[in-house]
Amino acid sequence: MLIGLAENPTCIECGLCREVCPVFQIQSQEEYSPRGRAMLHSAGLQTLVFYQCTLCRTCRVVCPIGHDPNGEILRSGLIEAGIETPANQTMIINIRLYGNPFGPLADGELPKVLTCC
Amino acid sequence: MEKRLIAEFSEIVTTKGVLYSPEELAVYSYDGTFEEHRPDLVILPQSTEQVQKVVKIAARERIPVVTRGMASGLTAASVPFNGGIALSMTRMNKILEIDTNNAIAHVEAGVITADLQAAVEKQNLFYPPDPSSIRHSTIGGNIACNAGGPRCLKYGVTGDYVLGLTAVLADGQVIKTGGKVIKDVVGYDLTALLTGSEGTLAIITEALLRLIAKPKYQRTALVEFRDLNDAAQTVNQILAAGIVPATLELIDQTAISCIEAAMHLGLPLDMEAVLLIECDGSDLETVQREIDQIEVICQSCGADKVSIAKDENERTQLWKARRSVSPALARMSPNKLGEDITVPREAIPEAIRRLKKLSSEMDLPIVIFGHAGDGNLHPNILFDKRDPQQWARVEQTVAAEFQIALDLGGTLSGEHGVGILKRPYIQNALGKVSIDLQKGIKKTFDPLNILNPGKIFPDD
Numbered sequence: 146m147l148i149g150l151a152e153n154p155t156c157i158e159c160g161l162c163r164e165v166c167p168v169f170q171i172q173s174q175e176e177y178s179p180r181g182r183a184m185l186h187s188a189g190l191q192t193l194v195f196y197q198c199t200l201c202r203t204c205r206v207v208c209p210i211g212h213d214p215n216g217e218i219l220r221s222g223l224i225e226a227g228i229e230t231p232a233n234q235t236m237i238i239n240i241r242l243y244g245n246p247f248g249p250l251a252d253g254e255l256p257k258v259l260t261c262c
Numbered sequence: 263m264e265k266r267l268i269a270e271f272s273e274i275v276t277t278k279g280v281l282y283s284p285e286e287l288a289v290y291s292y293d294g295t296f297e298e299h300r301p302d303l304v305i306l307p308q309s310t311e312q313v314q315k316v317v318k319i320a321a322r323e324r325i326p327v328v329t330r331g332m333a334s335g336l337t338a339a340s341v342p343f344n345g346g347i348a349l350s351m352t353r354m355n356k357i358l359e360i361d362t363n364n365a366i367a368h369v370e371a372g373v374i375t376a377d378l379q380a381a382v383e384k385q386n387l388f389y390p391p392d393p394s395s396i397r398h399s400t401i402g403g404n405i406a407c408n409a410g411g412p413r414c415l416k417y418g419v420t421g422d423y424v425l426g427l428t429a430v431l432a433d434g435q436v437i438k439t440g441g442k443v444i445k446d447v448v449g450y451d452l453t454a455l456l457t458g459s460e461g462t463l464a465i466i467t468e469a470l471l472r473l474i475a476k477p478k479y480q481r482t483a484l485v486e487f488r489d490l491n492d493a494a495q496t497v498n499q500i501l502a503a504g505i506v507p508a509t510l511e512l513i514d515q516t517a518i519s520c521i522e523a524a525m526h527l528g529l530p531l532d533m534e535a536v537l538l539i540e541c542d543g544s545d546l547e548t549v550q551r552e553i554d555q556i557e558v559i560c561q562s563c564g565a566d567k568v569s570i571a572k573d574e575n576e577r578t579q580l581w582k583a584r585r586s587v588s589p590a591l592a593r594m595s596p597n598k599l600g601e602d603i604t605v606p607r608e609a610i611p612e613a614i615r616r617l618k619k620l621s622s623e624m625d626l627p628i629v630i631f632g633h634a635g636d637g638n639l640h641p642n643i644l645f646d647k648r649d650p651q652q653w654a655r656v657e658q659t660v661a662a663e664f665q666i667a668l669d670l671g672g673t674l675s676g677e678h679g680v681g682i683l684k685r686p687y688i689q690n691a692l693g694k695v696s697i698d699l700q701k702g703i704k705k706t707f708d709p710l711n712i713l714n715p716g717k718i719f720p721d722d
């Protein structure tokens with residue numbers, strides 16, 4: 146009778162994952178929780194909040210149905226829809242202009258600032 | 263919501279305290295159930311004064327205010343079906359004082375229950391109420407639903423620990439009920455009235471909670487039964503012998519197999535039921551004597567095997583099993599519907615017999631587990647909502663479950679509350695006289711019907 150876990154099962158809104166998500170532990174606000182992300186995704190909404198996920202998948206470990214938060218897929222949808230952070234845009238511009246995400250670098254110079262989305 | 267109102271609210275709680283983008287509204291539209299409805303605005307207040315100001319505007323503009331803790335509720339009580347403001351209490355999460363001399367904690371309503379427990383245990387004190395959702399529900403939500411949990415058999419429910427409340431009324435006035443005293447008989451007991459009122463009478467912003475000494479020793483046993491009836495009888499035999507364990511939980515065969523499939527703890531799959539029993543106290547000898555007596559009683563009632571946890575690690579494993587029952591069921595079928603009917607404890611064996619019969623009559627699996635010691639059972643119907651025929655049978659089964667509880671002198675809900683989901687059934691449980699009186703109380707507190715409208719009582 147067990148449901149197979151091959152497909153990503155739809156979130157049943159129990160909220161258990163909020164006990165372990167490191168981002169939710171800090172923010173204490175539903176939009177930063179795995180449950181919130183799952184509900185936003187199923188409502189077809191795209192938001193920069195999707196970046197506030199460490200991709201650690203701890204939520205999946207405790208989730209009773211094994212829902213996968215799919216952080217990467219949610220993010221890739223954002224870029225496609227043109228919803229980007231300034232850091233994101235800077236990295237893309239840097240890659241175009243200098244061939245690396247950090248900006249102008251002299252030969253052998255190591256980047257001083259690590260930009261992240 | 264109109265721009266001018268958003269501006270007015272932002273002045274009170276700052277722009278960071280109001281949310282209204284579609285994605286923000288979407289994540290404040292649901293709780294632990296499948297019900298959903300978006301609010302028009304989310305407000306995150308940080309003080310009683312801010313709540314007061316928000317409610318005053320809401321009253322002037324006739325906007326519904328639906329208070330929300332962590333939205334772990336199981337009755338859609340915090341879902342804003344009429345739109346309006348979702349008032350999220352999560353930023354009022356300060357523990358204001360732990361008064362060790364009086365053993366009282368003073369907290370804001372948005373404190374997460376597990377955080378409070380951890381803080382008081384550091385001072386060797388103890389806040390007993392332990393809903394399974396302890397890490398993702400708030401004190402305010404626990405009070406508003408009068409939440410219970412496994413330890414409530416010995417220690418009582420949330421309401422037994424609430425000494426006083428600070429709350430904002432529907433017109434924006436603040437009321438303080440009770441105080442740091444254990445006994446208080448001056449006037450009506452408004453603390454008790456607000457406890458369990460599901461956000462329909464007032465918005466709780468602060469609470470004074472009674473603490474007790476932390477029990478030093480625990481002994482935990484897992485008892486296996488080939489016959490579910492024997493397990494149910496054992497519950498009564500233990501209590502009749504004058505022993506009050508902290509916990510007396512029952513888990514039936516289907517639930518055991520779900521937990522085993524999800525967690526591989528080595529639970530017995532060929533048993534009709536297990537009881538999880540825990541004794542605690544500050545005197546090791548007494549605790550040991552109680553668990554030994556319980557072992558003898560279980561064996562004389564037909565238990566197949568009694569295993570007592572040897573160390574903290576084994577105990578944690580047993581508890582892990584109990585806590586994961588409800589979530590583990592989610593893997594068994596596409597949908598489940600859990601109720602929390604309560605019967606006088608003498609009627610537990612009969613309640614279980616009738617639920618089993620109902621399950622086979624309706625051709626729907628019903629998993630039974632729950633706080634058997636206080637007669638609070640969680641029958642969970644497993645089904646597939648996509649099949650319309652099954653769904654029709656589920657609705658009939660729920661009504662029949664409630665009828666079983668009422669016929670045996672019990673009630674619809676022991677801890678989850680009414681919200682919207684049990685509304686259709688409360689007429690039967692309470693009767694017209696009681697409902698009319700309670701609607702009158704609601705009207706006195708909230709004449710404009712702006713506090714969590716449409717919850718608990720059926721429409722006129």
Ligand SMILES: Cc1cc2nc3c(=O)[nH]c(=O)nc-3n(C[C@H](O)[C@H](O)[C@H](O)COP(=O)(O)OP(=O)(O)OC[C@H]3O[C@@H](n4cnc5c(N)ncnc54)[C@H](O)[C@@H]3O)c2cc1C
Binds near residue numbers: 293335402409410464
């Ligand atoms: C996995 C799981 C296990 C659970 N186990 C248990 C259990 O063992 N025992 C049990 O009793 N319940 C249990 N529940 C149900 C639920 O967790 C409790 O009802 C809990 O008390 C709700 O708290 P909350 O902060 O999430 O409140 P919410 O769900 O946000 O709100 C619930 C109700 O309280 C009102 N409310 C919230 N805060 C306030 C406030 N400050 N002032 C006025 N009204 C307010 C809301 O308007 C709403 O009507 C469980 C739920 C889940 C998902």
Ligand code: SF4
Binds near residue numbers: 169204205
């Ligand atoms: S994967 Fe993302 S959502 Fe899941 S626990 Fe980690 S940070 Fe939270």
Ligand code: SF4
Binds near residue numbers: 158159207208
């Ligand atoms: S993602 Fe899993 S654990 Fe989180 S709310 Fe959904 S079903 Fe529950």
